[in-house]
Amino acid sequence: MARQTTERGKEFLSSFEGVVLKAYPDPGTGKAPWTIGVGHTAAAGAPVVVKGMVITHATAMDILSRDLVVFESWLNKLVKVEITQAQFDALASLIFNIGPGNFQKSSVLRLLNKGDKLGAAAAFASWNKAAGKVMSGLVRRRAAERTLFETGYYGSAIAANDDETVGVVMASGSPHPEGVRALQADLISLGLLPVGDDDGDFGRETEAAVRAFQLKHALTVDGRAGPATRSAMAAALKKAAKPIAVAMFPLRDQPLDLPAAA
Missing domain, CATH: 1.10.101.10 (PGBD-like superfamily/PGBD)
Known part of the structure; x- marks a missing residue:
């Protein structure tokens, strides 16, 4: 049976991505594409995001669930070995952040499919750069994902979110x-x-x-x-x-x- 990200996994992921409940514009244009929720734009499918749009945290999580389907599909297709649900959630957070193309060629996937789960866990740390620069925020995220992958511990990153901008x-x-x-x-x-x-x-x-x-x-x-x-x-x-x-x-x-x- 194809796996899906758990509710705890979605909260884990969104604690790093941020949850924005009022639409905000592209920084380069100040206009479209507008973004809302957990990085959702109209390019990902419904709903179409427009200026002035406001949603609740529950709606943001519903949208995230729909957006995650494509990433979950990639995981279910690419991962050839048995993994736990916590490991799937950790991989969902990683692929959502780095994209299916990068994940497909990653040492995380290569080592995992060879049966080397410890090596795969250690390889999370290599995805710690933005524009070629090591970012401490990504270092922390990769460490949390590795911990989740290795131990099943979702950590303190999951906050008690309510209907306000978080992140x-x-x-x-x-x-x-x-x-x-x-x-x-x-x-x-x-x-x-x-x-x-x-x-x-x-x-x-x-x-x-x-x-x-x-x-x-x-x-x-x-x-x-x-x-x-x-x-x-x-x-x-x-x-x-x-x-x-x-x-x-x-x-x-x-x-x-x-x-x-x-």
């Missing part, structure tokens, strides 16, 4: 100064913070700058820099021919170099 969100008091500093650099480039205010402290001035940007761009004005806000910031920076420090992330295939609980 990598920076907000007042964020304990990750490296990410906040990059966000502040983008806000300075947009003229919303004074030059020199990139101190890594998400305080009242930074929150006010985020709110000002959200108000100007018809976003939810909550002072929280989540994927939708940063996507709009990326589009604004690109239009102004300004460098982008962090605003573009995390979008599909562009992991943010921050812990997922930022």
Whole structure:
């Protein structure tokens, strides 16, 4: 019988991909293709994502289930040995992130089909780069996937999600100064913070700058820099021919170099 990703597996995957409940635009155009849920665009099938679209977390998981069918099909076709459900869930997270083409030629699959499950588990770690650069966010994700594959432990990555934007969100008091500093650099480039205010402290001035940007761009004005806000910031920076420090992330295939609980 063909396997499917479990509910725990979907929560595990989405804890790294992020769940966005309000549609956000392509960072390069500020328009289509619009993205919602767990990286869903109209290219993946229904529903068609349009500006202003809002969904619940439950709907995001339903859409993810449909989007996962194609990846699950690839796994069921390519994996030739018996694996546990936890191992399937770990592989589903990997193939969703790196794509079927990369997975098909990966040492993870080659070693697994040779019966070397320990070698396959160790090979997860090789998929830790974006644009040729090792990303600590991908290092953490691969380590969690390897742990799930080897032990069946889904870990603390699964959060108690409710109907709000979740994923990598920076907000007042964020304990990750490296990410906040990059966000502040983008806000300075947009003229919303004074030059020199990139101190890594998400305080009242930074929150006010985020709110000002959200108000100007018809976003939810909550002072929280989540994927939708940063996507709009990326589009604004690109239009102004300004460098982008962090605003573009995390979008599909562009992991943010921050812990997922930022």
